[in-house]
Amino acid sequence: MTRKLTNQELKEKANLIRLDIIKMLVEAGSGHSAGPLGMADIFTAFYFNLLKHDPKNPQWEERDRLILSNGHITPVRYVAMAHAGYFPISELKTLRKLGSRLQGHPERKRLPGVETTSGPLGSGLAQASGYAYAARMDGQKFRVYCICSDGEHDSGNHWEAVLFAGKNKLSNLTAIVDRNNIQIDGYTEEVMPLEPLRAKYEAFNWHVLHIDGHNLEEIIDAVNHAKAVFEKPTVIIAHTIPGKGVDYMENDPKWHGAVPGVSDMPGEPSKEKQTQIALHELRTLKGKIKSEHE
């Protein structure tokens, strides 16, 4: 088990994680920027406060299970895992390279601590539900967390799982939705409107919480609160800003699947310049990423 970090320590950790996300993506030359940066605070909260886990023993039977459904944001998970001690930070620079354990989309059989393979969207919540159901059959005490994206809510497979988990009152399951309002073709409310999302989950017998996904206290409170809900699965709709921390990326769907220097838009600064600006902005935040209410 790792020591739980304090709030201030968590903020600083989240910022270091953002810096490493940018560095590893630039090194890889491809991948996704917006999702990982937007979810840096939530992954920091999980790996350094919320999860019952042991980085030196990733197969520990009593560990909480963190299932990542939207596999394309795996860089944030890899960085958080490296910082938590699952593997050396130096390994981050192998992302997406031949022979790496850090596949472009995460693979269970390659990297201990990755609970399931993902990338194709919409099937994580169903796997998490199956896992939670099986664990409950055996009276297991650990919790199952599923991190998923808003874009995935277009998919039938996701809603089939919402029905199943609601029916079966899987209170050992908590879903966290990265509600960043973007997907590839644009803003979610234009591509395929999801609102009112809360009412949809409530209608399917879920307990629903809304949080600011950049407020570490709110993240931690909400996840702990869910443990005390015994009749239903809980979904935490985390409002996040895609690309959070790097001004030119924030809230722009263009950065969903691009990394600094690889977008071929005319008049863009060079790769070095884009990387420099991103790293500079993150450094000057000095662990002070502000949520909307702080």
Add this chain to the structure above:
Amino acid sequence: MNKKSFSTNKVATRQGYGEGLVIAGEADEKVVVLCADLTESTRSILFKEKFPDRFIEIGVAEQALATIAAGMATYGKIPFISSYAAFSPGRNWEQIRTTIALNDVPVKIAGAHAGLTVGPDGATHQMLEDIALMRAMPNMVVMYPADAIEARKATVAAAKNGKPTYIRLAREKTPIITTEKTPFEIGKSHVLLNPSTRSADAQGRLEQSRKATSSGPHGDPQVAIIGAGPLLYEAVVAAKKLAESGIETVVINSHTIKPIDEQTIIKYAKITGAVVTVEEHQINGGLGGAVAEVLARNFPVPQEFVGMPDSFGESGDPDELLEKYHMKSADIIAAVKKVITRKNS
């Protein structure tokens, strides 16, 4: 290897698809395009810009993509559905089977980013089983264009064939190996390279080397290399190199995998007595399998298979991956030599 003797112009086959959509859309207003949150990268955007009212965004929902299109086709439209091959037909296979193939309605399924060469995205996105999935399906036409020009022609042809049709596309920019004039007909393969059509100059050089190696008689090809998709470029590179060392081959572009052009396969099996198949797909169930089925029934000859050896891919640079999994010209050359040995033993 002197690659400069071939066209170095590279365009992705998905780009040819996008251009084909526009041509098909201009020719027939029944053509509509549906896309699952990948409008830019499947190049469906070209159609969307031209015909915004005939473009339909489905979101990340490939099962709905196939079935909504099936409904539209049953009504009388000619829908093209665009996504990545891993998800369509990867995820929505049963929907395609029942609502498109069994209904026998003309939905055109475009599987972009197929094959190992999506590279860094890794195994989840490297669709290597789609030809097997689709060619096992009754009523389905399966096409795998060799380059962007052919992808454009295949798209235009698909709009007119009245059948459920799968078009396999790639992400990477790959060499243009056909021309505007190259004939294209669904179900009719095309001989890309044949010793009898060689220039006098090259023929002279060949005679020289043949004297040195005492290779086959009369310049007849010793092996038929049958491929589909952008890897045909590697096949052509291999064939030219083999010719330099006195081994003649014929390279056949089997862009339609279903219905496969049996006549051409049998004809060249009879001429050469040995076949090598080349594809960026699992060896199990792919083009090689389709060719083997034709040969076994009609004219069995030794065959070697270049393709994915019953394995998932992984992250890496596209070229590195083709090398690691033995799909480069050097591997085709080795397969040709091996099949010649088998034929002669």
